[in-house]
Amino acid sequence: MTTKDRNAGQGPPGFAEFATARYPDLVRLGTLLTGDTHLGEDLAQTGLLAVLRAWRRLHPDGHPEAYARVAMTRAAAKAGRRRWRGETPTGELPERADTGGDVDAALDARRMLAALPTPQRLVLVLRFWLDLSEQQTADALDCSLGTVKSRTSRALKALRESTSIVNGVR
Template sequence: MDRHDGFREFVLARQQALTRTAYLLTGDAHLAEDLLQSTLVNVAKQWPRLSVDGNPEAYTRRALMNQYISWRRRLRREWPSASPPEHGVSHDEETLDRIVLRQVLARLTRKQRAVLVLRFWEDLTEAQTAEALGCSVGTVKSQTHRALARLRALAPELAGPHSLSTFQEVTP
């Protein structure tokens, strides 16, 4: 019996959702792959314990969030960058909304962005989001409030009933 039994199956089953979450956090497909890969390396080390008496999905999601939040401290560089492409792009209203949203999300703090991704993309409850981030429900509520207020201030044109659907469509 291999100590990583089930890890490959877990990754294959959850890879698409985890990649999407990583992309929404970083705003860049390559950085998302790097983030997920480094997270999965850490999860693999803990797999024997997780597969027996843990919740691998919750652990992996929390590890992904922690890895994402700590990257800024280590890298000390500005990312993600979300510049609109110059050529060959349809400039319909929905496309422009997605471009603006990517730019605005990049200006949020990492914790605010993580809360929005978990709450509105992953559709987690406040309690599940708090568990994934290792904080209180009150912190999730306040971070969500501040993040949405900042989104509205930075991009008032996105305010309205379609703003969350635009957020959900920001995918690689």
């Protein structure tokens, strides 16, 4: 049996190891970009598929994770421009057990981030989660530097307002 026969169905050499190692981080990024865990998993798979298609160019000297991030960001931006999001907001949230302050704060932060319009959410995730500069964010989103600045400003203002409403301060 040749090496090619043993690797049949596993993809190009090195890809399976990359995908296994980076998948959890890509899902986390996808969840932040979309505001939904399941959509985040779909987005991570979209990113991995893009990497698989470009694997010959990316391996071993390229940056497959950066390539996946760009593909995921563009897919999230494209999905955010669609009219229907598949969910209907509700005024009442179901009861849940007290899991501790840190978990509640993290869930609240994710909920507030998910409530932002897609362009604003994407800018915040790229700027503050991935720690990209304003120019890198503009390049990733294919928009101007001024657009990144205005979206960041509006998003932070909206988060401050939602935080003050949650805390009862107006």
